[in-house]
């Protein structure tokens with residue numbers, strides 16, 4: 001199971017914001033779209049960073065409500081870790097666990113092809129394991 005398959009099922013829709021937007025605007029976007037992170041992109045569509053709900057909570061915890069007026073660029077993570085369409089569910093899950101984040105943009109030929117969350121990864125990993133178990137049970141039953 002790889003990222004290309006997951007994106008073919010969930011779609012390649014990516015919600016993004018711009019670096020000059022405020023954290024309040026980003027929080028409203030996350031809430032209205034029911035998501036946990038947005039890609040921060042420049043005028044030409046290049047990826048400048050990623051901002052997750054955790055970044056917003058951290059900023060408010062540190063600076064109080066005033067943080068909501070601060071720009072996204074101040075709180076985003078600029079060094080974005082990405083996956084490729086052929087990256088497997090196991091590889092992405094390992095990276096998310098080791099690096100402690102829950103969102104992975106997928107880049108295909110230099111283009112943003114979609115974003116996969118830890119929820120997607122866990123769902124498809126469980127599916128993989130169940131398929132393996134079913135095959136093993138059938139094999140044992142007919143051995």
Ligand code: AMP
Pocket residue numbers: 036037050051052053054055076077079080081082100101102103104105
């Ligand atoms: P999350 O667990 O995705 O809410 O994010 C936790 C932290 O990791 C936040 O500071 C995010 O900005 C950052 N982050 C999330 N996804 C990525 C990613 N793919 N690459 C780098 N940093 C990320």
